[in-house]
Amino acid sequence: MTATLVLQDVARHFGGVPAVDKLSLQVPAGQITGLIGPNGAGKTTVVNLITGLLHLSSGKVLLDGRDVSRDEAPELARAGVARTFQNIRLVPDASVLENVVAGFHRHEKAGLWANLLGLPSARAEAKRLNERAMALLERFGMTALAEHRAGGLSYGHQRRIEMMRALATEPRLLLLDEPVAGMNDAEAESLAGIFRSVAASGVAVLLIEHNMRFVMSLCAHLYVLASGRLIAEGLPEAVGRDPKVVEAYLGA
Incomplete structure (x- = not known):
């Protein structure tokens, strides 16, 4: 199976203190890979390094075999890297539909003047993007909320x-940073099916999550961080029994 994302001895230091220290991992296409660890382990720092929001202190990030270690966030987004955030980042006063349509921005073909002048090509494209956004809303069970103000809806x-907007970019690599935080088991399970279908379509998915039941049920392979270092990796069942992992989560 081809690895869409490869990290090679990736490190990031803040004032000489390693937040991530010589981390190597692979995220294959068509699979959900988990990155777990206790609070402060460095997981979100890893996502920020992959997406260009932070720069590496050392090591390499490879995307489909290409070194993207020095690429900035906009370049990586154009290359097909999408993410969600721990802290939700929406346009709160825009509608649900408008927030999702924004995700299709990199696929727009109509130019600025075509949009400003309302040319037929721009109107036709806007109609197509709205239809594609509505298809995502249907997939997530939110069609009835299309015109609702995004900021007025529940956390879930x-x-x-945010997930729909990320999928609207049609990513090759999708990074999910605690996507079911604050959700109940039924809500989480409904999303699990969507994530499985996304991976099955050929997308490489890296999942960061504290809900261990959710992680164990979804991931084909797990990496475990503690204090910025990789302490275990492998199949979920084996990782869950690893004494180092148990100690990292529960203490000696």
């Missing part, structure tokens, strides 16, 4: 909007 609904 806002989480779903």
Whole structure:
């Protein structure tokens, strides 16, 4: 199976203190890979390094075999890297539909003047993007909320909007940073099916999550961080029994 994302001895130091220290991992296409660890382990720092929001202190990030270690966030987004955030980042006063349509921005073909002048090509494209956004809303069970103000919806609904916007970019690599935080088991399970279908379509998915039941049921392979270092990796069942992992989560 081809690895869409490869990290090679990736490190990031803040004032000489390693937040991530010589981390190597692979995220294959068509699979959900988990990155777990206790609070402060460095997981979100890893996502920020992959997406260009932080720069590496050392090591390499490879995307489909290409070194993207020095690429900035906009370049990586154009290359097909999408993410969600721990702290939801929506346009709160825009509608649900408008927030999702924004995700299709990199696929727009009509130019600025075509949009400003309302040319037929621009109107036709806007119609197509709205239809594609509505298809995502249907997939996430939110069609009835299309015209609702995004900022006025529940936390769980806002989480779903952020995921739809990320999927609207048609990513090759999708990074999910605690996507089911604050959700109950039924809400989480409904998203699990969507994530499985996304991976099955050929997308490489890296999942960061504290809900261990959710992680164990979804991931084909797990990496475990503690204090910025990789302490275990492998199949979920084996990782869950690893004494180092148990100690990292529960203490000696």
